[in-house]
Amino acid sequence: MVALLIMIVGMVGLLQAIGIALEHNLRNQLREESVYAGEKYMNELRGKSFESYSASYTPFAYTSALRGRGMVYSVERSTANLSADGLTKMLMVTVKWTFKRVEYQNRVTATVSQAPS
Numbered sequence: 001m002v003a004l005l006i007m008i009v010g011m012v013g014l015l016q017a018i019g020i021a022l023e024h025n026l027r028n029q030l031r032e033e034s035v036y037a038g039e040k041y042m043n044e045l046r047g048k049s050f051e052s053y054s055a056s057y058t059p060f061a062y063t064s065a066l067r068g069r070g071m072v073y074s075v076e077r078s079t080a081n082l083s084a085d086g087l088t089k090m091l092m093v094t095v096k097w098t099f100k101r102v103e104y105q106n107r108v109t110a111t112v113s114q115a116p117s
Contacts, residue, residue: 023100026067026099027099029066029067030066030071030097030099030104031104031106033064033066033071033073034073034095034097034104034105034106035095035106035108037062037064037073037075037095038075038093038094038095038106038107038108039108041062041075041077041093041095041108042091042093042108042110045077045091045093045110046091046110046112050089050112050114053079053089053091053112054079055078055079055080056078056079057076057077057078059074059075059076059077060074060075061073061074061075062074062075062095071097072097073095073096073097074095074096074097075093075094075095075096076093076094076096077091077092077093077094078091078092078094079091079092080092082111085116087113087114087115087116088111088112088113088114089111089112089113090109090110090111091109091110091111091112092107092108092109093107093108093109094106094107094108095107095108
């Protein structure tokens with residue numbers, strides 16, 4: 001009876017450890033997916049001409065099929081002038097998501113310049 005009790009306590013501990021490992025794995029996969037989305041939309045933004053950058057963009061939702069179910073990320077893009085003459089701008093893409101009622105975000109930034117004319 002004592003051996004059975006010890007084995008049950010050990011199994012419960014093992015199951016708890018497996019649950020924690022799966023949760024951390026999923027959280028890391030969500031973060032990797034947000035990094036992918038941030039880089040994707042930053043490259044898309046950098047592909048535009050310098051004159052087409054605007055101060056703000058409409059936020060939108062990005063849905064991934066991580067583990068067979070759709071995870072929804074909120075993507076926000078913005079542009080800010082870094083120089084007084086407006087020839088240097090900072091591009092920013094922020095990807096936000098919620099996991100277990102905690103909000104996370106990943107931000108990708110890049111600086112672009114235009115030669116003076």
